[in-house]
Amino acid sequence: MSVQRAVNTLGVVFFPAFDWAISPTHPERQERLLYTMDQLKEEGVFDIPGITEHKPDVASMEDIRRVHFSFPDTGSNLTSSHLISAGGAIKAGTMVLQGQEDKAFALVRPPGHHAMKVVHGGRGFCNINIEAIMVEYLREFHGVGRVAIVDTDCHHGDGTQDIYWHDPETLYISLHQDGRTLFPGSGFPGEIGGPKARGRTLNIPLPPNTSDEGFLAVMDNVVVPVLEHFKPDVIVNSAGQDNHFTDPITNMRFSAQGYAALNTKLNPDIAVLEGGYSIQGALPYVNLGIVLAMAGLDYSFVREPDYDPESLRQEQRINDYVKRVSEVVLKNYFTPPSSEVSQDKQDGYYVRSKEVFYDTSFITERQREFVLDCTNCRGLLVIETSSSKIRNCLAIEVPRGACQSCAREGERKFAEAKDSDRYSNIQYINRLEGTTQRHRT
């Protein structure tokens, strides 16, 4: 055997933020990627021809505003570390789209997949959605259209789901521990996307103790066939690593071998680190496995010290469950139930009411979301939102690919809202023009 050379060139954007944490003993803390760094360096990963380490970019406020309505303003819901983390994802995506690297892995923190379209504070260790910020950046500047985001974090990526709920061009697939047993308590198979994007959100909840076998079966039977049909321009892996059998805050039995094999099957263009809090027993091995799998290299010796495939085998009951849920999800994609059945409508708008709890910032939010039922496009988005911190906010988005009529309606609503004294804070995103505006009274 001689020195390995990467089959796919891989750019690794590594930013462990060793001086940033939510709080000193929080799971998402300084030390989180320390042993991953040690393992990657000791393995000489960045000396392998074809694997290169890169410094992240820093995201601009405009990159965040393109995606999020953030109250009272964007700056107050994030820190420099978030901008660098999002900038790391942007760097990863840009390198791939520019052809500088075949694939890229943003090994950055803090994570982002619990951050929703509207942000009042931190949820599930997330303040801004770094994948969505990257995807919308790539759409704005690199002509990307259809995107698939496959979220393999143990927690349902309710933030990413929320951002892309109405977007038929973004397929969001989440594999996660059943919401009845874990934060954030959502992600059931019936959540399949808004009226104009039915089947573009797919949720595959898995029971506690699901192991490699279950995850890989879902890849083979659901994810891969759906992706083959959807034909995305770009596949993004929200690479959370907390399905690991040693993770302290979840209950699954996934292994480094499993994560690496999942990556081989998924073959993502871009991976972005999400959760994963077994910082000694899992992350060093899982991250190494993902890096090697993305580069197309041998990972057969990447095993946790306490890895025992026999003791991690899943019960027959789980096999049966996985099979059943896979059938349901496949049906949700290929023949989604009609939107008229389940969605309330008011003055030509589909209406959805939500309550959101920001567990990291201890804020509650109530919102009413309106999507114009337009025959020409996915429809103007309007959200009324109030939180325990700030009341009566309004958010308006003229989405990508909106028709002129929706654009005019958005403009009119923004002007009308500014003139009225109903709202304390109005935020307006116009993706047709590539502009954002803020208005506060």
Add this chain to the structure above:
Amino acid sequence: MLLGIDVGGTHTDAVLLDTNGLVDSAKVVTNHDDLLSSVRAALEAILTDRGQIDLERFNLSTTLCTNAIIQNELSDVGVLVSAGPGIDPNFFRIGQHYSVIPGGLDHRGTEIQSLDLDRARQTVDDWLGKDVRVFAAINKFSPRNPSHEKQMAELLDGRADFLTLGHTLSGQLNFPRRIATAYYNSAVWPIFNGFANSVHQCVQEFGLSPQLNILKADGGTMPFEQARQTPVESIFSGPAASIMGITSMCDIHEDALLLDIGGTTTDVAVFADGDPLIEAESIELEHRPTLVRAMKTKSIGLGGDSCITVQEGQLSIGPKRLGACLAQGGPAPTLVDALNSAKCFAYGDIEASDKGMQELGGSLEMSCEGFSWQVIQSFCRRIKEDAQAMLREINERPVYTVHEFLEYRKVAPKRLYLMGGPAEVLAPYISQEFGLPVVVPDNYAVANALGAAIARPTQQAELFADTEKRTMSIPVLGVFQDISSRYSLEQAKTDVKNHLRQAMADRFHMEVTEQEAEIIEESEMSMVKDIYSVGKDIRVKCQVKPGISPEYEGVVKCLCKEL
């Protein structure tokens, strides 16, 4: 007095200096088959008829180990490796005798599989039977815990001529590099050791008994006794010698670039605040990256003898050298001919230059002079582009904290130093291209030997403390200690400085001040189990950087003409 000898590819240079300046210099032709004779010849040239001198130090920069590797005059090495989980260690196989012994440690140095001593013993016995005399033992994560390397050493005790233990080479984590570095260290040991003996004897024959040091690729020196332990560090010391010489002669103390325009390449070195940049992971040997620290340099495939061609209507310079320039009767036009025809200078047969440039320029429908200027300009532009690419790479170096990201200090050269044959003529055009002042030192011919002579010992040491395990280690200094659970970053900084200063005094005969042992990286992180802090992970990197003995600082100056 100091004596410096640089055994280079073509010439061996020597200088003798005292605190008042240069006493003498000499140049002899290098004999590749017998480097010792070159050293002896240089010594003779300097010392004959000089009478008794008080020689304090003799610093030697030699291509001995580099040549041994390039010409594959390496000894067979028995390489024992233990790995644990990760990349299959068979991918790092090197040499004829390489064996992966079952056993492994994790990233915190915790043993997860004990070393299979029976297997190791059998392997060693087998190799000894095949007359393998030198060995290398490397375990994954040995800077965290070298216990497997030490167990392998015990097995070999008294039976090997030489053994390299991975953790003694560097505290840097990089298993494949540590394997390659340990392998080469053992593979060149027999040649180096013999050479060191001969040089020692040779110096004695001249009636001298100075401290004997070898120059390293990072611009520092190590005494012969130390070099016998880490001969691999003497590779590629030539460029470091020149850079140290120029640093001393020109008194550089800001961000700067040094461009050395040779026959076929232009070598670039970078200074930050006057210190040459050093890389911990730079040198490759036979395409194997190593852990040998070296001056950060880049070789651009463009020099005074690079031939000029026109292909498909496009001007191209280098990277080939077909011979001397036309002005010297060579076969093809080079930069020198372009400088002749542009009337920048008059060198050799100007008519031959003009004829060649006329012909090539004609194919592009350009006048001889116009074409010559284009060659000069595109030469300067390529140098600038490549130098800027190097700077970009340096300035894009990953950082791991928000603070460093926000406070990042970029290297931005304020001045260029230009050396080599066409330096003086090219200086105004290089200056214009870069938009920076250019300095051309005169008398740089002695820079390499001078650099060797004035260089001082360097050493880097990485301290790692784990207060949960209550252990502290400085692998390269062989320090492995128990500590209290209250051990702090401040304590770690004091410890690494003291140990480094002590080691410099013991091993390198050098008194290092508190300031000279500088902390270059430090971090302290809480280790948390569940929600309780169980200890601290403390890391400190300390170095004694390359420098010049104070009493010899600036004793040899050159006229640095700014153009």
